[in-house]
Amino acid sequence: MILIFYAFAREVAPLKRRLKSRKPLDAGMLRGFRVENGRSEFVFIASGMGPNRAGETVRAACETYSGIEFILSIGVAGALSAGLKTGDIIVANRIMSDTGEKVDVIECAQAADRFESALRAAKIPFSAGAILTSGTPLLDGREKRAAKERSGAIAVDMESAAIAAEALSRGIPFAVVRAIIDELEDEVFGADLPDSEGNVGAGAVAAYFARNPGAILRVPRMMVNLSRATRALADAVEALIVPSANETGRAGRTNRPTIRRR
Secondary structure (H helix, E strand, O other), X not given: OEEEEEOOHHHHHHHHHHOOOOEEOOOOOOOEEEEEEOOEEEEEEEOOOOHHHHHHHHXXXXXXXXXXXXXXXXXXXXXXXXXXXOOOEEEEEEEEEEOOOOEEEEEOHHHHHHHHHHHHHOOOOOEEEEEEEOXXXXXXXXXXXXXHHHHOOOEEEOOHHHHHHHHHHOOOOEEEEEEEEEOOOOOOOOOOOOOOOOOOOHHHHHHHHHHOHHHHHHHHHHHXXXXXXXXXXXXXXXXXXXXXXXXXXXXXXXOOOEEEEO
């Protein structure tokens, strides 16, 4: 069994439309869907947004399911490198968490090798590098450049380090595959609107635009970026789950990740 975590439903909407054989989860409070591919089972679980919520969800999932071969974190990410564009795919070879006092680094290059091979076979371009997990959104180019200078990461998300830490504590191999949604100099707006589940209430949206009327002009581009990133993510994940997961599991069992501090 492969557990695949995503933060909110819109990240996997294009992928879900392609997976015609999916079935809903019947696993208590966990939300998501599952897909069987031959002898392999892929369980997609909504982790919620942010490291705390993601960590709680992974713990619950690991207590619910047995026989977990691999854990994969997917979703969108922000670029910390100028060369990355919306829709670019990132495979993490390191996952970083910046606590303010130190940067924890989880190495996962060997565990990600098989995923890189699958993307190459599908002729899907990608970049390999470090992904930083931030507890709060990085809202503009200044904040993103500062994060890159401190960590050396090429992209940033809000869940992967927590997911990786939970997997590591259980000896379960893991990898991270993300699609870029906002580029280095893009300003991120409305980052405080979603709740921990990734949902945005109509009242919160109305209040936000009342306070920031100019932001409504940015909505079309944001939606285009979201669509481009999630379609690219769907292409990548589809390429990863079409091959037998048994090979991924075998690769993971011989390539355990490690954690160190910078």
